[in-house]
Amino acid sequence: xxxxxxxxxxxxxxxxxxxxxxxxxxxxxxxxxxxxxxxxxxxxxxxxxxxxxxxxxxxxxxxxxxxxxxxxxxxxxxxxxxxxxxxxxxxxxxxxxxxxxxxxxxxxxxxxxxxxxxxxxxxxxxxxxxxxxxxxxxxxxxxxxxxxxxxxxxxxxxxxxxxxxxxxxxxxxxxxxxxxxxxxxxxxxxxxxxxxxxxxxxxxxxxxxxxxxxxxxxxxxxxxxxxxxxxxxxxxxxxxxxxxxxxxxxxxxxxxxxxxxxxxxxxxxxxxxxxxxxxxxxxxxxxxxxxxxxxxxxxxxxxxxxxxxxxxxxxxxxxxxxxxxxxxxxxxxxxxxxxxxxxxxxxxxxxxxxxxxxxxxxxxxxxxxxxxxxxxxxxxxxxxxxxxxxxxxxxxxxxxxxxxxxxxxxxxxxxxxxxxxxxxxxxxxxxxxxxxxxxxxxxxxxxxxxxxxxxxxxxxxxxxxxxxxxxxxxxxxxxxxx
Numbered sequence: 001x002x003x004x005x006x007x008x009x010x011x012x013x014x015x016x017x018x019x020x021x022x023x024x025x026x027x028x029x030x031x032x033x034x035x036x037x038x039x040x041x042x043x044x045x046x047x048x049x050x051x052x053x054x055x056x057x058x059x060x061x062x063x064x065x066x067x068x069x070x071x072x073x074x075x076x077x078x079x080x081x082x083x084x085x086x087x088x089x090x091x092x093x094x095x096x097x098x099x100x101x102x103x104x105x106x107x108x109x110x111x112x113x114x115x116x117x118x119x120x121x122x123x124x125x126x127x128x129x130x131x132x133x134x135x136x137x138x139x140x141x142x143x144x145x146x147x148x149x150x151x152x153x154x155x156x157x158x159x160x161x162x163x164x165x166x167x168x169x170x171x172x173x174x175x176x177x178x179x180x181x182x183x184x185x186x187x188x189x190x191x192x193x194x195x196x197x198x199x200x201x202x203x204x205x206x207x208x209x210x211x212x213x214x215x216x217x218x219x220x221x222x223x224x225x226x227x228x229x230x231x232x233x234x235x236x237x238x239x240x241x242x243x244x245x246x247x248x249x250x251x252x253x254x255x256x257x258x259x260x261x262x263x264x265x266x267x268x269x270x271x272x273x274x275x276x277x278x279x280x281x282x283x284x285x286x287x288x289x290x291x292x293x294x295x296x297x298x299x300x301x302x303x304x305x306x307x308x309x310x311x312x313x314x315x316x317x318x319x320x321x322x323x324x325x326x327x328x329x330x331x332x333x334x335x336x337x338x339x340x341x342x343x344x345x346x347x348x349x350x351x352x353x354x355x356x357x358x359x360x361x362x363x364x365x366x367x368x369x370x371x372x373x374x375x376x377x378x379x380x381x382x383x384x385x386x387x388x389x390x391x392x393x394x395x396x397x398x399x400x401x402x403x404x405x406x407x408x409x410x411x412x413x414x415x416x417x418x419x420x421x422x423x424x425x426x427x428x429x430x431x432x433x434x435x436x437x438x439x440x441x442x443x444x445x446x447x448x449x450x451x452x453x454x455x456x457x458x459x460x461x462x463x464x465x466x467x468x469x470x471x472x473x474x475x476x477x478x479x480x481x482x
Contacts, residue, residue: 001238002356006206010224010231011199017183018159018224018231024188025063026156028053033067033150054188058172062162066152074150078143084326085140091327092133099126157226163219170213170220176201176235177214181222203235213237245359246313253363254307255315255395257370257387260342261285263299264387267310268395274378277388278306284341296343300350307360314351314360315398317367319344363398369424370394372431373403 010018028049035045046060055063103122110117161183163171173184181201185193203210213220221236250270257264261283267276280299284292307314321344328336355362374389384392393403405423 004239005236006203007234008203010233013199022159023156029063055186062160065162070150070152087323087326089136091330095330160223162221165219174222242359246361247311249398253315253395253398254312255391257390260338264391266388266392272396272401304354315363315394318364372428
């Protein structure tokens, strides 16, 4: 079952208690982490912190859960950091290799402003890049051998209680009932607050989640934290998965193609034909975090509402930009800015959450050759943009429909007995690298023109191969005569 969280502001009556209990458990949390990293036994640590800090076993278990989560997250961050630095080293090596080759052909020309030659500028850039490479290699060597360091977030301004299924109202330490919250006070603070402390509290958003969890004896976890000089309380619990409302992919799909500032949407019928297209444009440039998040929520709500209306599963491509983002330093400014504002991960995260709550199936597919298939087959046929054409390809791919190369483009690149993607690979290579076609040219380029261009390219390659073959045979004859 997916886990959901609802948040509200903590009552004023509990502010002093929240501050005191946060200061009490903070050193206990630090001690538990340090001793656990020193390979001490978990049971011994729990007994010691119970006696030392005046907390009961359930409160100590909450500290254990929080500390173990922090340690696992630190291990994950260490692995991701090593992976990122390794890709940065690889990118720096390739940049240096290219620039050293270019340095040999760089003309000796001097700028009138700086009075420095192009060769000296390039040598200076290579020198600075070598310094960066040295720093990255040292950092990688340190991370591979250094002991793990764990941070626990907001220090003395958070307190968590972990519930369990076997406990009354989902949690022994904090219980919510009849618009009231009751906390079991730790032993170290009973002299000041008594055994229990309570205050009126109501969760204004999704309180039915909590009521349903209490009714069905599911665990509830409460967390008190401070943010922007205000205290909040968050309640997390498992929510039953809604019934599936979308039909099978056999009856049609909705495919989306995510780009930095636009999302292309295409809906297909049961035969894989295009039924509806849409574009959602948005701008995240030079905006703060909260406005960006609000824009992305609106965009994802519009996509999910379309899926709910047509009862179609949602299809999108599975991408990973970690390697590309690690190499942004060696790329151009425009490309780096575009990639840094491309919030693909946040969009997919929001779509997964919203489709789960709406009962819509979400499907992730390989994006292989979806752009070139859309450009060649559907861009001119339906008068689509490149993103909606790619979205149509993804929707058809989810329906298990094949995308063969058109006949007029197939014979120069087709190889019998291979997968159809090998043909698309050859066509993509010729269109992008050899013919250098731009995307808007596919609207005006007829199939016959493209066929002639591919045929000429194919004949040129065949002619080049036959001439090289003749040269080899003539050399062999000369050797045999000699």
